[in-house]
Structures are given as C-alpha cells and as structure tokens.
Amino acid sequence: xxxxxxxxxxxxxxxxxxxxxxxxxxxxxxxxxxxxxxxxxxxxxxxxxxxxxxxxxxxxxxxxxxxxxxxxxxxxxxxxxxxxxxxxxxxxxxxxxxxxxxxxxxxxxxxxxxxxxxxxxxxxxxxxxxxxxxxxxxxxxxxxxxxxxxxxxxxxxxxxxxxxxxxxxxxxxxxxxxxxxxxxxxxxxxx
Amino acid sequence: xxxxxxxxxxxxxxxxxxxxxxxxxxxxxxxxxxxxxxxxxxxxxxxxxxxxxxxxxxxxxxxxxxxxxxxxxxxxxxxxxxxxxxxxxxxxxxxxxxxxxxxxxxxxxxxxxxxxxxxxxxxxxxxxxxxxxxxxxxxxxxxxxxxxxxxxxxxxxxxxxxxxxxxxxxxxxxxxxxxxxxxxxxxxxxx
Amino acid sequence: xxxxxxxxxxxxxxxxxxxxxxxxxxxxxxxxxxxxxxxxxxxxxxxxxxxxxxxxxxxxxxxxxxxxxxxxxxxxxxxxxxxxxxxxxxxxxxxxxxxxxxxxxxxxxxxxxxxxxxxxxxxxxxxxxxxxxxxxxxxxxxxxxxxxxxxxxxxxxxxxxxxxxxxxxxxxxxxxxxxxxxxxxxxxxxx
Amino acid sequence: xxxxxxxxxxxxxxxxxxxxxxxxxxxxxxxxxxxxxxxxxxxxxxxxxxxxxxxxxxxxxxxxxxxxxxxxxxxxxxxxxxxxxxxxxxxxxxxxxxxxxxxxxxxxxxxxxxxxxxxxxxxxxxxxxxxxxxxxxxxxxxxxxxxxxxxxxxxxxxxxxxxxxxxxxxxxxxxxxxxxxxxxxxxxxxx
Numbered sequence: 001x002x003x004x005x006x007x008x009x010x011x012x013x014x015x016x017x018x019x020x021x022x023x024x025x026x027x028x029x030x031x032x033x034x035x036x037x038x039x040x041x042x043x044x045x046x047x048x049x050x051x052x053x054x055x056x057x058x059x060x061x062x063x064x065x066x067x068x069x070x071x072x073x074x075x076x077x078x079x080x081x082x083x084x085x086x087x088x089x090x091x092x093x094x095x096x097x098x099x100x101x102x103x104x105x106x107x108x109x110x111x112x113x114x115x116x117x118x119x120x121x122x123x124x125x126x127x128x129x130x131x132x133x134x135x136x137x138x139x140x141x142x143x144x145x146x147x148x149x150x151x152x153x154x155x156x157x158x159x160x161x162x163x164x165x166x167x168x169x170x171x172x173x174x175x176x177x178x179x180x181x182x183x184x185x186x187x188x189x190x191x
Numbered sequence: 192x193x194x195x196x197x198x199x200x201x202x203x204x205x206x207x208x209x210x211x212x213x214x215x216x217x218x219x220x221x222x223x224x225x226x227x228x229x230x231x232x233x234x235x236x237x238x239x240x241x242x243x244x245x246x247x248x249x250x251x252x253x254x255x256x257x258x259x260x261x262x263x264x265x266x267x268x269x270x271x272x273x274x275x276x277x278x279x280x281x282x283x284x285x286x287x288x289x290x291x292x293x294x295x296x297x298x299x300x301x302x303x304x305x306x307x308x309x310x311x312x313x314x315x316x317x318x319x320x321x322x323x324x325x326x327x328x329x330x331x332x333x334x335x336x337x338x339x340x341x342x343x344x345x346x347x348x349x350x351x352x353x354x355x356x357x358x359x360x361x362x363x364x365x366x367x368x369x370x371x372x373x374x375x376x377x378x379x380x381x382x
Numbered sequence: 383x384x385x386x387x388x389x390x391x392x393x394x395x396x397x398x399x400x401x402x403x404x405x406x407x408x409x410x411x412x413x414x415x416x417x418x419x420x421x422x423x424x425x426x427x428x429x430x431x432x433x434x435x436x437x438x439x440x441x442x443x444x445x446x447x448x449x450x451x452x453x454x455x456x457x458x459x460x461x462x463x464x465x466x467x468x469x470x471x472x473x474x475x476x477x478x479x480x481x482x483x484x485x486x487x488x489x490x491x492x493x494x495x496x497x498x499x500x501x502x503x504x505x506x507x508x509x510x511x512x513x514x515x516x517x518x519x520x521x522x523x524x525x526x527x528x529x530x531x532x533x534x535x536x537x538x539x540x541x542x543x544x545x546x547x548x549x550x551x552x553x554x555x556x557x558x559x560x561x562x563x564x565x566x567x568x569x570x571x572x573x
Numbered sequence: 574x575x576x577x578x579x580x581x582x583x584x585x586x587x588x589x590x591x592x593x594x595x596x597x598x599x600x601x602x603x604x605x606x607x608x609x610x611x612x613x614x615x616x617x618x619x620x621x622x623x624x625x626x627x628x629x630x631x632x633x634x635x636x637x638x639x640x641x642x643x644x645x646x647x648x649x650x651x652x653x654x655x656x657x658x659x660x661x662x663x664x665x666x667x668x669x670x671x672x673x674x675x676x677x678x679x680x681x682x683x684x685x686x687x688x689x690x691x692x693x694x695x696x697x698x699x700x701x702x703x704x705x706x707x708x709x710x711x712x713x714x715x716x717x718x719x720x721x722x723x724x725x726x727x728x729x730x731x732x733x734x735x736x737x738x739x740x741x742x743x744x745x746x747x748x749x750x751x752x753x754x755x756x757x758x759x760x761x762x763x764x
Contacts, residue, residue, distance in 0.1 A: 218520045219516050219517075219518065219519055220517075220519075220523075221518065221519040221520070221521070222518070222519070222520045222521070223519075223520075223521045223522075224417060224521060224523070225416045225417060225520040225521045225522070225523075325410050325411075326411075327410065327411045327412065327413075328410055328411075328412040328413070328414075329412070329413045329414075330412070330413070330414045330415060330416050331413075331414075331415040331416070331523070331524065332415070332416075332522070332523030332524060333522065333523060
C-alpha cells in the first residue's frame with residue numbers, strides 16, 4: 001500500500017505553522033480543522049504576551065495605548081466577535097462575576113467604565129513576566145481545554161499565581177480563540 | 192422537496208430522551224453525536240442529585256454507603272474511566288490543587304486517604320439542596336461547556352455559593368461525562 | 383432546580399433560524415456551533431435551488447448569467463474558500479475524477495475550460511425540479527453527513543436519479559458549507 | 574515561558590501508537606479525542622487487510638471462516654454497533670442500494686441472505702492486494718473523511734478500481750470506525 005503521508009511530512013503538517021489550515025502535503029490536499037499541541041502552546045503564549053504588552057504600553061505610553069492593545073486582544077485572542085465568551089476573571093465579583101460581553105471584558109482589563117466602578121484594570125498592574133504550568137489538557141474536535149496555574153510577575157518582582165482554565169476554539173480560518181476563561185485565586189485552607 | 196423531517200419529530204429527536212443516540216425518526220435513520228440543551232440540563236442535574244445522595248447516605252447509613260455512591264459518581268458522571276479529568280475542586284490547594292486522577296477526586300469527595308490528609312470530604316457536608324444558574328453556554332462538537340454559579344444548602348439551612356465551570360463530553364454511547372470541572376469561591380473585593 | 387431553558391425555547395433555538403449562531407435565550411447567552419436537522423435541510427434545499435437557478439439563467443439569459451450564479455454557488459454553498467473540497471461529481475472521470483479545486487468544480491458545472499475539455503456543464507442541462515431522499519444521516523461536531531438519492535427533472539420531464547453523499551461543515555459564522563460531495567450513477571446489475 | 578511539550582514529544586503523541594487515547598507526556602496528562610493522519614492511515618489499511626483476509630479465508634477454509642471474519646470486520650471496523658452506517662457499496666442497487674444495517678452490510682460482503690438475493694458476496698472475489706490513493710482529506714473534530722480511489726487485485730491478477738469515500742469516527746475509546754462508505758464504479762464518458 002502507498003503510505004498516506006510520510007511520517008516526517010505528517011508531523012510537519014500537524015505541528016507546523018500554527019495558522020496553517022488548508023494545505024498540500026506531498027500529493028494529498030487536506031482541510032484540517034483539528035488542533036495540535038503547537039496550536040495550544042501558541043495560543044497560551046499569545047495571551048501572556050498580550051497581557052504584558054498592555055502593561056508596558058500603559059506604563060510607557062499611557063492609557064490610550066493600553067486600551068487600544070486591550071481592545072485588539074479581546075477582538076482577536078478572545079471569541080467575542082463570534083459569540084458570548086464564558087469569562088470569570090480572577091478579581092471579578094457579583095453582580096459582575098461573569099464577563100460574557102466584550103464591554104465587560106474590556107472594563108476588567110483596563111477599567112474606566114462607569115458601569116463597572118469596581119474595575120481597576122487588571123492588565124494595568126505593570127506585569128512583566130508570565131509563566132504557565134499545565135496540569136492537564138483535553139482536546140476534542142475544534143476545541144482544546146487547558147487547566148493549570150499561571151504565574152505573573154510585576155515590575156517590582158511581586159509574584160501572583162492563579163488557577164486557570166481556558167478553552168480555545170479553532171475557528172474556520174484556523175485562528176485559535178478563547179471561548180472560556182475561568183481564573184481564581186488559590187484556596188487557602190483554614191488552619 | 193420532501194422535508195427531511197417534520198419539525199415536531201426533529202424537535203423530539205434533539206431534545207428527547209437524553210441517552211438516545213442512534214434512532215429512526217420517520218424514514219431517516221440517524222447517528223447523532225451532537226449535544227442538545229436537554230443533555231446539558233440532565234447532566235448538570237445529575238451532578239447535583241448525586242452530591243446530595245452521597246450526603247444523605249453518609250448521614251443516614253455511614254461512610255461505606257457514601258463512599259460507594261461517590262465511586263459510582265466518579266466512574267459514571269465524570270470521565271476518569273476514559274482519560275484524565277481537568278478537576279480543580281473548590282477547596283483543594285497546592286500541592287493537590289488539581290485532581291486529575293480518580294484517586295484524587297474520590298479523596299476530595301469523601302476524604303479518608305492518607306495521601307491527601309487535608310481532605311475532609313466535600314460530599315459529606317450534609318448537603319440537601321442544589322440550585323444552578325448558568326451565566327453562559329458553549330456547545331461545539333461532542334462537548335458542551337457551562338459557566339455560572341452553584342448554590343448548595345446543607346441540612347441546617349447554611350448556604351454556599353461557588354463559581355463553577357463544567358465541560359461535558361458526550362461519549363460514543365451517548366453518555367455525558369464531566370471532563371473539566373473548575374470550582375472556586377467567589378472573590379471578595381478588598382474594601 | 384431552575385430549568386436551564388424551557389423546552390419550547392430550546393426547541394426554537396436548535397431548530398430555528400438556520401444561520402443563528404450566537405443568541406440569548408431566556409437568561410442564558412449561548413455560543414452554539416452544533417448542527418440542527420433544520421441546518422441540514424436548509425443546506426440541501428439550497429444546493430437544489432441553486433442548481434435550478436443556474437439552469438434557468440442559462441436557458442433564459444445565457445452563459446454569462448449562468449456562470450456568475452455558478453461561481454456564487456461554489457464560493458458560498460461549497461467550502462472552496464476555506465480549503466480543498468472532496469468533490470467527485472457524477473459525470474467526472476480520470477484524470478479529472480476529483481474536483482478538489484474551485485476551478486475544477488466550476489468547469490464541471492458550466493464547462494468552457496480548455497483544461498477540462500470533457501466538461502459539458504452539468505448545471506446547464508435545463509434542470510427544473512429536484513427531490514431528495516435521505517437514506518441516513520450522521521451528525522458529529524460541526525459537520526453533518528447525508529447519504530441518499532437525488533432526483534433531477536429537466537424541462538422536458540426527463541428524470542435522472544443519482545446516489546449522493548454530502549458532508550456539510552458549519553463554519554464559525556454559522557454558515558453550512560459542502561466539504562464533501564460524492565455523486566454516482568446507480569449501479570446496474572448484469573443480468 | 575515553559576514549553577507546553579517538547580516538539581519531538583508532541584509529534585510522538587499525535588502520530589504515535591494509533592489507539593493511544595489517554596496518555597501522560599512529560600508532565601502533562603492529556604485526553605485527546607482528535608485524529609492524527611496516522612489514525613487515518615491505519616484505519617484505511619485495516620479495511621484493506623480485512624477484505625483480503627476474508628477472501629483468503631474463503632478460498633482456503635470455506636464459507637464459515639469467511640463469514641466469521643466478515644462479521645468481525647463489520648462489528649469492529651465499521652460503526653454498526655453504535656449507530657446506523659451510511660454505506661453505499663459499489664455493486665448494490667435499488668431497492669437495496671444503501672446498507673444502513675449490519676445485516677445488509679454482511680449480506681453485501683458474503684452473500685447468502687435470502688432477503689438480498691442479488692448479493693454474491695463482494696469479499697469472496699478472491700482479492701489478494703489493495704492499494705489506496707487519497708485525492709483529498711478532511712479532518713474535523715473526531716471524524717476524518719477521505720476521498721480517492723481504491724484498486725483491488727484478485728488472485729488471477731484482475732484489477733478493479735473504484736472511487737471511494739470514507740468517513741471515520743474516533744469513538745471515546747480511541748477506536749476508528751467507518752460511519753460512511755460510498756463506493757462507485759468510475760464513470761465512463763460516452764464517445
């Protein structure tokens with residue numbers, strides 16, 4: 001039997017350029033809406049980099065620059081342009097615990113919205129470094145879910161660690177988008 | 192054109208008996224691995240009922256009965272028999288924050304495992320009533336994700352509310368299984 | 383427990399307006415990338431109507447009008463804009479059996495491409511009526527597959543029946559697109 | 574940032590042992606219901622090998638041995654145990670064109686069923702060699718669709734080529750099953 005694809009090529013296909021979606025490998029054109037681990041890693045790293053870029057922009061260029069980057073993150077890295085997003089940010093509380101809409105998400109990241117007076121702007125806390133640890137992954141269909149911790153360090157070296165769950169949806173153009181984001185402070189047992 | 196299916200029949204198919212998987216409707220046999228809202232509702236309610244049954248069994252019949260029901264819940268309502276589960280329970284903390292294995296989940300629900308000495312048994316807290324509020328849903332392929340609050344009331348009327356995210360996976364026999372469960376105490380803003 | 387959704391509303395949601403994708407039903411915003419039977423029926427009917435419109439346009443307005451409608455069908459009802467399409471048309475043969483590209487598909491429907499000299503234009507055969515019979519359906523994730531017969535009648539009442547398989551892919555905007563189309567003449571047993 | 578997985582490991586995971594479903598790679602447990610190209614290749618090859626084994630068993634051991642292997646193929650390589658299968662065999666015709674049930678499929682492969690008197694047993698034609706050529710692939714969620722040609726050679730060296738479409742469904746145990754099979758003789762253009 002003719003091999004479907006040489007293993008090296010198949011590997012390149014699934015793990016290669018993250019946005020690749022429709023491709024010709026050897027003789028076999030392929031439409032692949034599946035998700036590779038590389039897709040997941042790139043999407044997680046993208047979230048971290050954007051957060052830091054917003055913080056740096058705020059510290060160095062001011063609020064307008066930060067807000068512009070935050071809007072871009074929400075419209076590109078999240079799925080608000082295609083539907084509601086299941087977003088429970090770390091520091092959000094009732095009655096605004098869940099930020100299903102773009103407006104609620106933007107307020108959480110950069111504040112300044114009178115409808116959410118409690119928001120101070122989580123992305124404005126001078127973050128400078130991020131690190132992920134995935135405890136486990138679940139991949140099915142065109143979504144992948146990750147659970148683990150995210151550690152953020154600010155410009156003064158102060159470290160914050162949160163428990164974080166993300167679900168990424170690969171849209172029909174091959175773009176990974178956050179459709180679920182549940183972040184929470186670690187539980188501290190009573191002594 | 193001949194209608195594919197009469198609307199009433201189609202509705203019955205998608206929203207009917209939750210475990211239905213392969214069926215004949217009118218003239219068209221169908222293999223449907225998709226998820227209906229009824230599937231989601233039944234799976235959520237199943238989780239709540241099992242939690243209360245474990246509590247009641249513990250109060251009325253003792254530890255062995257409770258443990259048996261907890262094992263059944265973990266093996267049936269969760270996906271531990273088919274893979275790791277992304278489970279961050281409300282009261283779990285480092286180094287046991289994530290209960291990826293069956294053993295860790297069981298310890299969280301009923302305690303008694305020397306490897307997890309901090310576990311007191313979350314399901315043993317005399318729960319008597321549950322109520323869900325879904326803030327938003329995401330359905331794609333054979334999984335559905337829900338985010339919202341769960342309110343539990345114990346036998347003394349004490350009420351606990353948590354922020355909760357679940358992802359349900361519909362297996363190839365049509366059974367909904369929890370593959371992700373992130374639960375966290377509400378954030379309390381500093382004054 | 384609060385019901386997730388009243389059954390009547392859930393039914394409306396899954397079977398309602400075919401392009402509906404992100405919606406608010408009752409209190410629960412929802413992002414649903416699943417496929418309803420109504421989605422399948424609408425997509426099949428769309429294919430039939432477009433074929434007849436091309437035929438009528440050709441008979442009444444000429445080749446340019448027919449070609450324009452054919453291009454629109456290929457770009458909208460098929461998935462060529464997002465990837466290769468697995469298309470084995472009824473009357474295609476080696477070395478052009480499989481029309482993976484937009485160009486090959488267009489030539490099959492309206493002819494006139496010197497690279498495919500055998501193509502006479504299947505959509506130009508004065509079709510006036512179509513009828514589907516689905517033998518079985520398979521739905522999983524954001525695709526649905528149908529198998530059955532399609533009967534076409536031309537303006538002189540001549541009837542053609544073919545065995546046909548389609549796979550529809552629901553893209554991230556909720557649009558159903560043909561990603562697989564295998565059509566073949568019925569097998570005639572030797573006597 | 575810590576890498577999610579080293580590329581070499583990720584490659585091994587996605588393209589490695591075909592039935593692997595729940596695994597630990599490095600530090601990250603993973604539940605992967607996605608489909609790799611290796612999964613597709615293994616499933617196609619499995620179909621070819623089983624066909625030849627049935628033929629050889631029939632020639633060397635007789636009808637009972639052939640039937641037993643055919644039943645195993647239908648129950649294992651196809652999806653009849655979990656739902657109807659969309660099966661249009663090469664040589665099936667009305668009123669038995671579509672073999673949605675296990676019984677119809679078995680009759681097609683080994684004959685001997687008075688309800689399908691036209692069936693001579695396609696798997697009994699002394700097949701000795703198979704070769705696949707995939708024209709294109711479509712992967713989405715837990716299914717993969719392939720389209721191309723299959724060439725079969727019998728013990729006398731007679732060659733038969735058919736146009737073939739398969740859809741494979743990866744069940745929740747990681748087993749690939751044929752849920753769609755449309756096979757047709759090549760179209761011969763009139764001169």
